[in-house]
Amino acid sequence: MKVVIIGGVAGGATAAARLRRLNEAAEIVIIERTGYVSYANCGLPYYIGGVITDRAKLTLQTPESFWDRFRIDVRVRQEAVSIDRGARTVSIRRLDDGSVYAERYDKLILSPGARPVDPGMPGTDSERLFTLRTVEDTFRIHDFVKREHPQTATIVGGGFIGLEMAENLSERGLDVTVVQRGSHLMPTLDQDMAAILHNNLRKHGIRVLLDANVTGFSALNEGIRTALAEGAPLDADLAIMAVGVAPESTLAREAGLELGLRGAIKVDEHLRTSDPDIYAVGDAIEVKHAVTGKPALIALAGPANKQGRIAADNICGIDRTFKGSQGSSVLKMFDLTVATTGLTLRAAQAAGLAADAVVLTPANHATYYPGSESLVMKVIFEQNTGRILGAQIVGGAGSDKRIDVIATAIRAGMDATDLTELDLAYAPPYASAKDPVNMAGYLIENILEGRVExxxxxxxxxxxxxxxxxxxxxxxxxxxxxxxxxxxxxxxxxxxxxxxxxxxxxxxxxxxxxxxxxxxxxxxxxxxxxxxxxxxxxxxxxxxxxxxxxxxxxxxxxxxxxxxxxxxx
Amino acid sequence: MKVVIIGGVAGGATAAARLRRLNEAAEIVIIERTGYVSYANCGLPYYIGGVITDRAKLTLQTPESFWDRFRIDVRVRQEAVSIDRGARTVSIRRLDDGSVYAERYDKLILSPGARPVDPGMPGTDSERLFTLRTVEDTFRIHDFVKREHPQTATIVGGGFIGLEMAENLSERGLDVTVVQRGSHLMPTLDQDMAAILHNNLRKHGIRVLLDANVTGFSALNEGIRTALAEGAPLDADLAIMAVGVAPESTLAREAGLELGLRGAIKVDEHLRTSDPDIYAVGDAIEVKHAVTGKPALIALAGPANKQGRIAADNICGIDRTFKGSQGSSVLKMFDLTVATTGLTLRAAQAAGLAADAVVLTPANHATYYPGSESLVMKVIFEQNTGRILGAQIVGGAGSDKRIDVIATAIRAGMDATDLTELDLAYAPPYASAKDPVNMAGYLIENILEGRVExxxxxxxxxxxxxxxxxxxxxxxxxxxxxxxxxxxxxxxxxxxxxxxxxxxxxxxxxxxxxxxxxxxxxxxxxxxxxxxxxxxxxxxxxxxxxxxxxxxxxxxxxxxxxxxxxxxx
Incomplete structure (x- = not known):
């Protein structure tokens, strides 16, 4: 059996390693467009920020290490340009010399990821405007910062990458402005919870511009100007474009594979595309949202890794299904943790659910024990059933813990009463005898049972x-x-x-x-x-x-x- | 309605406050033997250790504050001596003058807690031998340490209180020896996991004596001698006896209430004793173990608090059940976290379950992000079904998080495959794309599916x-x-x-x-x-x-x- 995998990060790399563990005899080829395989893509902003100082830490795996351990043939700087489904071949271009060759497959796994959205505005070709997706992008920004010593940065887009870049550039001493088209940063938060994040960014000297539409970029002498639909343009030494990502599905589309939401690759629960010999995983696919049951795009490393393994299992005859994503995520923003899972209140209502939410401000551990920190916690529930639909926590240490507990509870279909009954580990340095998650359950229960409006x-x-x-x-x-x-x-x-x-x-x-x-x-x-x-x-x-x-x-x-x-x- | 509550900490105090929130008209009386109500009992060792420096922090609530907020009549330094179930009265003794009076009740809640086990050996009346249960005990030890400047301590018993005292006295500069009758410290751990704890204690200069039977104590000039069945006696400036706790059920027994395991008070799932007008909560009751379904004694603050609320609800006509405890717990031991939930492998096998376990050593977050710490994680599962039965983690930051996630999974009846599918929040400072909990699921799945022995x-x-x-x-x-x-x-x-x-x-x-x-x-x-x-x-x-x-x-x-x-x- 010969398996060709397009894309050697997260889902693709995981699929390859699992395939080998299941089948010593398979021929496994990874085609990776960049010069790096299985790199630390979630760590890239931290290299630019100087938190991770060793380049090698981002790229621990190499084509050689993949070969030594797994006998996986990793071909970097090569790009799949087309699929001949009838012949079961992929045309591959060597980026270094432009030559093209065909590679046969028995099974093909598409793990091409998502690309930064290009809003198609003037001036995006500026050499002071960056996007961040690959190791190469990272080195480019890093080298620019070291060489040019920029003092100011404009960051367009306030999602994960935009905010991680804002934090990291700010920690490097740059004066940073974040421009967001919508009314608040981080679409994984409701507006009211985002307020805490906004205030925290400002506290750390980052300017936050909301409801601001960027119309284009232009070169300045030693700088870049970001033009806005309203108000004065923003001048800075560099700009980062991070207005979201879109599924990288050109190859799939041109091969006639069925596409779904926003052009994402459609797969069944075995992660098989509309062609039974082609699987797809990661940021490029449409998934089922684990809470709404509806199609969704969730570009996160966790699901991608899980999907890679599942695709490999199915290819090797192990019946394994992917049951959906719920978008659990966490972001460090200076001393603040921003963690979410499931639906926001707004998303729940948009999905037609009769949803409501409670907000509480518990301490992360017993307040009589030194060093307790406060969490602001919003838990979204279904009004009739009490089913937990989502949660957002913005706060200190322990925010990620409670989100993971609630993520697990959501996965299990738990309701508010179940939250009250969770038997969580308590000692004064870690929690309270009634954990914040229990407390959230009590609050919801009191509302559902009509004890308080x-x-x-x-x-x-x-x-x-x-x-x-x-x-x-x-x-x-x-x-x-x-x-x-x-x-x-x-x-x-x-x-x-x-x-x-x-x-x-x-x-x-x-x-x-x-x-x-x-x-x-x-x-x-x-x-x-x-x-x-x-x-x-x-x-x-x-x-x-x-x-x-x-x-x-x-x-x-x-x-x-x-x-x-x-x-x- | 008049409700009398025996015991004003954890379960009792929670029950009282909930009763008031449900019923403004009820007469609520708390009888508390010590001089303090709703005190921070899990914080007591940390006051002795000087981590908590303000006495007032241990005793934030007072009879006055309970009256002001809740109109609850808290009577400290009073002890219930008998119950006349026919007349529905409790005889109460005022400890200050020995006088006794009868208090009528419509409903009675017993929340007497558990008392330190007294193994009945010679010399336990030494003034240099202490037990730790109440605020008064705490002040006694604290004052002794301040007054006598002890240099050495012998701690008999290596459970929660023994080890927290060992850490705190060691942090105060005392030379500490922990003596344990069994083969390892912390019965919530299996032997192999306890080894890590033993090594950590020794690293911090604490001597650990295992399989050692204490036969008695005797006074030395300026010291106390702890005699052992074998080997040289241990001389120290003070000794702490912490060989476990037993349900405080004398009152219940003398009132003819049905008792269970080791004399604990038997209750139904509504926390009602064999007398329908008497409820019981906390460390004194027998509970259903949430994993085995069998009777168990679980003396922890979390379940006690939950039970107090449930008893109050039932008394006020809200049908609420307690579905069992699974013994989730966590202990800080210097830089180490020791967290557990559910059954040990040994306990699972003793309960007749076909159990096995995996051991893994994941990092708490992406290793390329600075500051990652290692966790040793043992997850116990049922061999035929893959159902998760318990987990133990000994390690750095994030140990408590994974235990709480697994505790939630156990509550939901999840199996190994469910663990692999958990959608947990990932960013490099917090976790890995495949969280340690997912990894544990993969390990177990590989064993169950015959992929590895x-x-x-x-x-x-x-x-x-x-x-x-x-x-x-x-x-x-x-x-x-x-x-x-x-x-x-x-x-x-x-x-x-x-x-x-x-x-x-x-x-x-x-x-x-x-x-x-x-x-x-x-x-x-x-x-x-x-x-x-x-x-x-x-x-x-x-x-x-x-x-x-x-x-x-x-x-x-x-x-x-x-x-x-x-x-x-």
Missing amino acids: QVGWSEALELAACEHGSEASPVLLDTRTADEVARGSVEGALHVPLDELRERLDELPGGRRLLVFCQSGLRSYVACRILTQHGFSCANVSGGYGFLEQTLRDGALPPSGTGPCGRQV | QVGWSEALELAACEHGSEASPVLLDTRTADEVARGSVEGALHVPLDELRERLDELPGGRRLLVFCQSGLRSYVACRILTQHGFSCANVSGGYGFLEQTLRDGALPPSGTGPCGRQV
Whole structure:
């Protein structure tokens, strides 16, 4: 059996190694367009940032090491240009001399990855404009930085690569601006959670430009100008284009293979394309989203590696299926961890699910043990069933742990009650006796079982403001201590500290709905329980004042001190 | 409704607060024997160690704060002495004046915890011998250390409290000896995994005495002598007795409530005792083990807190069940994390399960990103079904994360294939594209699907040694590089580096079984795949040479250079 694999990173390399372990006799060929095989593609930004200092660490595997260990024939700087499915051959071009030859296959695995989106605007050929995909790209940016000592950088696009480059260039001392077309960075976050990320970037001196459309680039004397649809252009010593990736499916399309979403290669659950002798894996394929069950594009290393192994198994007669991706991801941004899994609230609602979310701000471990850090955690659930649909955590150490636990719970189809029952490892340096994941389950359970109603800040502010003064308008109630209120609150909110609430119920306006908040949402929940049992109509404002503060600082609510309907906030 | 709760820590305090949130009208009374309520019991050793410096941090909650927030009547330094189930009253003794009064209840919750086991040996009344359970115990030890400046400590018992005390006293500069009756510390670990812990303790200057029976204590001039059944007694400035805990069930027994395992209070899944008006939670109850389904005692804060909430719900008419504990736990021991969930291999086999285990040594995150740390990970599975039964991780940062993920997987009834499919969050600072949990799944899957056989070190050494020289005896094969072998190997093992294996197959003894090892088990697995396909009979030695080294350093295999049957190791 002869297997040809197009693309020697992540999925392709994994498939090749697994094939060999399963079959000593197979002939295995990897065709790789770049000069490197199985390189550390997720580590590339960190080489530019000087976090990884040794070039060799990015390229631990070589064609020679693949041959020595696995007898895999890795041909770098060669490109598959066409597939003759009838003859079962691939035409391959040697990039060094342009010569083309045909390679026969019994089975073909396509692992071509995804390419940086080229929005096709003027000036993208500037030698000061970079994209980052390959080791060569990395060395190009790295060498530019060492040679030219740039002081400023414009980064177009605020996804994983854009932000990792922003962090790394900033850590190298550059003055960095991130330009994002949408209303917030990181589409894996909801807007409200992204506010925390925005504030963190600004805290570290990175400028964040949102809702900004780049229209093109032009050369300056010793620089590059990024033109925007509105406002002054951005001048910098270099620019990075990282506006997302698109499936690299030209080869598949030209071979007549069936394509799906945004041109991604369609595969069945065995990762077989519409041609039974051709498999496809990695960023180029359409997958089933593990939460919605709908087609999705998920360009991440984890699924690619898993898929490579599954394709190899199926080729060797082991029946193995890929059941879908849920997009679990994590990003380090200075001292902050941004981790997500499953659907955002927005994506869940867009998928037609009756979704809601809770926001909590737990500590990563017992607060009486030194060094605890705070996490802001948003967990998305289905309203009728309590099924967990997704989670976002932006915070300190331990954020990635809770996302992985929830990712596992989502995989298992768990609901809120299941989260409350998870038996997680506790000791003061690591967690709390009720882990943040358990707490999220409790919050959701209380909502689902009708024990408390909740309302988001935007709705709360609007409700309280728009009917302001009317007898029927809801009233904001701050249940924090006087000290906390003195440091800032929502203007016009009533203030009764939780511990005085029972004595001061007669100060509250009867017949008007109370929108209760505290710093994080815990005390206001207790207050709601008291108030409800005393006949008041009330709702807990999700996320508390701390969450509102992040949004206000981010400027996402109308700035200059006015909320909706002109209310001061 | 009037609810009386016996015991105001963990389960009791949680039950009380939840009761109030559910029912503003209920009368809620907590009877607490110590002077403190809802204190940080898992933090006590760290106050003695000086890690937590503020006394107030251990006792954030007070009877006053419980009253202010929850209108809960907390009576400290009072002890329940008997229950009159017919009259539904509890007799309570005020410890300060010895007076006794009766308190009526509609519902009673028992949360008395567990008491340190008193092995009833001579000299346990020494004023230099301490146990650690309460805040008062903590202050007693702390004050002794500050006053007497002890230089040496003997700790009897190597479970959680013993080891946390060992670490904390050692960090304070004391010379510490831990004495353990069994063959290894931490019964939540298998012997082979405990070796790593033993070595770590010794590295930090703590003496570890295993298989040692303490027979009593006696006073020295300015010290305490711990007598052993064999060998010289241990003299120290203080001693800590931490040989485990037993359910505090005297009150329940005398009230005629049904008891279970080792005298623990029997409850149904609603946490109701044999008296429908009496609930019990926490360390005093018998629970269902979530993996075996059999009765178990699991004295941990996490389950206690969950149980408190469940008891409160049921009392308030919310149907809620406790489905069992799986004993997830974590211990910090200097720079090492010791985390476990579910069953050890030994416990699984003792429970009659056809269990096996894999051992792997992954890095906690991509090794090309600075600061990666190594984890030793043992995952226990059921041989026929692949169901995950338990896991133990001893290692650096991220050990607790993987245990929590596996704990969640166990909860969901996942099998090895499910582990391979977990979609966990990856970026170089946090994980690898194939997370250690995925890798464990792959290892198990390969065994279950017959792709590789494995053998443990003790079996491998015995097989290779006992039939040494015979034509039929198995042969150890070291597949590491020459450099690695030069740093140490098993005497008599053949040596063929993996990358030369295919060329040197004719050097291998035909017809004899090959027991193949490398440093961690990964290269030897690849070697086994090669060998099997070339017709050799072989098995992969689980855990690799690194794992054997830990065992040898621990002295758990016969010392002085000889393995079983006199073979040099």
